[in-house]
Amino acid sequence: MSFFAFALVVLAAFVHATWNLLAKRAAHAGPAFVFAYTAVACAVYLPWVAWLINSGSVSWSGAGMACLVVSGALHLAYSLFLQRGYQVADLSVVYPIARGSGPLLSTVGAIVLLGERPGAAGIVGLLAIVTGIVLISTQGRLSRFADPAGRKGVRWGTTTGAAIAGYTVVDAYGVKVLGIQPVVLDWCANVVRMVMLLPWFLANRRDAKTRMQGHWGLAIAVGMLSPLSYILALLALQWGAPLSLVAPAREMSMMVGTLFGMLILREQIGLWRLYGCLVLVAGVILLGSS
Numbered sequence: 001m002s003f004f005a006f007a008l009v010v011l012a013a014f015v016h017a018t019w020n021l022l023a024k025r026a027a028h029a030g031p032a033f034v035f036a037y038t039a040v041a042c043a044v045y046l047p048w049v050a051w052l053i054n055s056g057s058v059s060w061s062g063a064g065m066a067c068l069v070v071s072g073a074l075h076l077a078y079s080l081f082l083q084r085g086y087q088v089a090d091l092s093v094v095y096p097i098a099r100g101s102g103p104l105l106s107t108v109g110a111i112v113l114l115g116e117r118p119g120a121a122g123i124v125g126l127l128a129i130v131t132g133i134v135l136i137s138t139q140g141r142l143s144r145f146a147d148p149a150g151r152k153g154v155r156w157g158t159t160t161g162a163a164i165a166g167y168t169v170v171d172a173y174g175v176k177v178l179g180i181q182p183v184v185l186d187w188c189a190n191v192v193r194m195v196m197l198l199p200w201f202l203a204n205r206r207d208a209k210t211r212m213q214g215h216w217g218l219a220i221a222v223g224m225l226s227p228l229s230y231i232l233a234l235l236a237l238q239w240g241a242p243l244s245l246v247a248p249a250r251e252m253s254m255m256v257g258t259l260f261g262m263l264i265l266r267e268q269i270g271l272w273r274l275y276g277c278l279v280l281v282a283g284v285i286l287l288g289s290s
Contacts, residue, residue, distance in 0.1 A: 005241040012232035017256035019225035020082075021264060026215040026222075027086035032208035033219060034079045035197045040223025041190045049187045058184055067174040071185065072192020074167035079193065081163055085156030097133065097157025102164030109169035110242065118242065121286045128283030135276030172246075175238045182234030186227050 026033045052058050085094035107126060111117065118126070167189075174180040201208055212219070236246050259277070 002239070002241070005236040005239055005246075008232045008236045009241070009246055012229045012236075014256055015225050015229035015232070019222045019229065022218045022222050022225075023083065024086050026218045027083060029211040029215050030083050030087065031080060031197060031200060032204075032211040033215060033222075034076075034083055035194065035201050035208065036212055036216070036219035037223040037226065038079070038190050038194045038197065040220050041227045042187065042194055044224050045183060045187045045190075045227055048183050052181055052184060058181060059179075061178070064174070064178050064180055067170060067178060067180065068185065068188040069192055071167050071170050071174065072189040073196065074163055074170060075189045076193040076196050078160060078163035078167060081156060081160040085153070085160055089153035089156060093153035094157045094160070097154055098160035098164065101133075101158050101161030102168065105162060105165030106168040106172075109165060110172065113169060113173075125283040125286030128279050128286060132276040132278075132280030132283060135279060136273045171234060172237050175234050182231045182238055183227075185234065186231055190227065 023033070023037075029036075082094070082098065085098065107118070171185055171189075174185050175182055233246060
């Protein structure tokens with residue numbers, strides 16, 4: 001992976017952790033918040049997409065359209081699963097498990113479906129990231145998976161991670177094989193997500209407006225930052241970085257998310273989580289050098 005592509009992925013990780021912190025603050029708003037920030041994202045990034053279309057940089061095909069629809073459905077599942085996880089468990093548990101299981105499954109998908117073959121440093125880096133995830137989520141106590149709160153965090157984190165893996169492989173195929181512009185892919189996926197949520201929103205308008213009271217500022221911020229974090233990662237893929245390395249490298253955001261949970265949300269953190277962050281960073285460095 002080139003240094004520039006790696007820098008894009010690291011920047012994407014920091015942006016991603018920031019918008020997840022904001023989303024956690026609006027966790028109880030649930031699908032209403034997802035609909036609101038998706039609508040904001042569609043509006044904010046429309047001029048960029050319109051410019052690309054007008055300049056002739058976008059070509060449409062049946063395979064491309066199918067990719068956009070599937071991507072939108074998987075992104076919607078991811079958003080709903082994540083918000084639900086934040087409702088019932090800590091950010092510092094749900095976030096690392098979701099972000100860790102996602103790249104693990106994404107890497108398997110890249111090897112099986114896209115024919116990628118990461119080198120020895122990449123494999124060691126991936127294993128280090130997974131180890132860091134386990135340390136962060138359990139604080140060194142595997143028995144934590146047995147308590148009710150831990151099980152909820154693991155269940156929703158893993159479910160979210162499966163959705164992440166799904167859309168990551170689909171989107172990587174879209175930008176690397178089909179040549180879809182990253183911002184166009186992300187914007188169209190957001191439009192699909194908003195359309196799928198529209199019937200729910202129309203049937204629950206009053207409840208949605210009540211839930212969104214005091215959260216519109218957060219929705220605007222998340223609507224601007226969420227696409228940006230993903231577009232940066234897709235650009236790294238478009239410029240030749242392999243998915244089997246980009247997907248795990250993005251998970252530096254877990255370290256940032258865990259620290260946010262400790263410093264801002266006052267969630268409990270101990271030495272094992274700090275050790276997990278160090279192991280995770282070591283894994284990211286190995287990936288960047290591979």
